[in-house]
Amino acid sequence: MITVFSGGTGTPKLLQGMVEIIDPADVTVIVNTLENEYFSGVYVAADLDTVMYTLAGMINQETWYGIEGDTFVTHDTLKRMGCPEILRIGDEDRGIKIQKTILMNKHPLSEAVEIQKERLGIKSKILPMSDQDSNLTIQTTEGKMDFHQFLVEKQGRPHVLDINYEQVDSAPGVIEAIKNSEMVLVGPSNPITSIGPIISTKGVMKALKNAYVVAISPIIGDRPVSGPAAKFMAALGYEVSCLGVARIYQDFLDKFVIDNIDAHYKDIIEKLITEVVVTQTKMNNQQDKVKLARMIFG
Ligand code: GDP
Numbered sequence: 034m035i036t037v038f039s040g041g042t043g044t045p046k047l048l049q050g051m052v053e054i055i056d057p058a059d060v061t062v063i064v065n066t067l068e069n070e071y072f073s074g075v076y077v078a079a080d081l082d083t084v085m086y087t088l089a090g091m092i093n094q095e096t097w098y099g100i101e102g103d104t105f106v107t108h109d110t111l112k113r114m115g116c117p118e119i120l121r122i123g124d125e126d127r128g129i130k131i132q133k134t135i136l137m138n139k140h141p142l143s144e145a146v147e148i149q150k151e152r153l154g155i156k157s158k159i160l161p162m163s164d165q166d167s168n169l170t171i172q173t174t175e176g177k178m179d180f181h182q183f184l185v186e187k188q189g190r191p192h193v194l195d196i197n198y199e200q201v202d203s204a205p206g207v208i209e210a211i212k213n214s215e216m217v218l219v220g221p222s223n224p225i226t227s228i229g230p231i232i233s234t235k236g237v238m239k240a241l242k243n244a245y246v247v248a249i250s251p252i253i254g255d256r257p258v259s260g261p262a263a264k265f266m267a268a269l270g271y272e273v274s275c276l277g278v279a280r281i282y283q284d285f286l287d288k289f290v291i292d293n294i295d296a297h298y299k300d301i302i303e304k305l306i307t308e309v310v311v312t313q314t315k316m317n318n319q320q321d322k323v324k325l326a327r328m329i330f331g
Pocket of ligand 1: 039040041042043044046221222223224226227228249250251252253256257258259260261262314315316317
């Protein structure tokens with residue numbers, strides 16, 4: 034069994050490569066839930082849905098959000114009727130989100146996801162990091178805001194001063210998955226707002242210290258491939274580089290994979306982490322994804 038920690042962009046790309054070379058049934062994905070929130074009456078678990086849609090082969094690979102070829106009739110109608118519709122949710126995607134919202138009247142999130150992934154024919158296990166909601170507060174020079182206000186309304190522009198979220202209980206199966214895995218793979222996702230919350234979930238750090246843990250740097254050179262990781266790392270006092278990521282993960286990591294262009298960091302990171310591997314970590318196409326997965330799983 035391999036357990037993968039995932040956010041919503043970089044790690045799903047790697048999952049597409051992984052499932053070509055290892056049996057999807059041997060993969061458990063533990064997914065960040067920090068940004069989950071209700072929008073226009075539906076529960077939006079953005080990273081969970083991205084992982085589900087990726088493993089079901091229906092993800093929109095341009096945005097890494099929503100379903101490929103989806104239509105937006107409901108979104109346009111709601112806008113015309115004066116609803117704020119902060120997120121542009123497609124019709125098919127909204128259908129799945131409505132089902133999740135209905136299921137959550139009777140089930141915790143982890144059970145709702147289990148029911149949905151079975152329906153979508155997904156063989157891997159998908160676990161939310163927690164069944165509890167947790168609130169993220171981003172302190173900026175323009176005041177306090179939540180993740181979607183920062184990223185969608187303000188388009189990630191404000192200068193970030195600090196980031197806070199509460200520690201939550203891990204969902205059923207999370208600790209067991211880590212304990213029963215031959216490898217825990219921390220995918221290339223935002224180390225502060227995607228991987229950080231998973232690691233801080235109760236019991237996870239302790240379980241990680243007894244596991245064989247490999248991570249892939251989401252930072253290549255001095256910037257992330259996408260998303261706000263640079264602003265968040267800088268706000269918490271980390272250098273925006275694979276070295277900064279290594280410092281975040283150093284307490285539990287056995288092996289760290291960094292990009293070719295960061296080869297000069299190898300020696301210094303080896304003082305923090307036992308094994309450092311240098312390779313191409315930018316995944317531009319399916320071939321790159323499979324190649325990176327092969328490098329990790331042999
Ligand atoms: P967010 O978009 O920052 O909220 O966070 P996600 O957890 O969804 O992941 C985005 C992270 O994935 C960013 O930090 C990117 O640098 C990383 N990422 C995206 N594509 C790639 C890639 O091809 N290679 C690597 N190494 N990282 C990637």
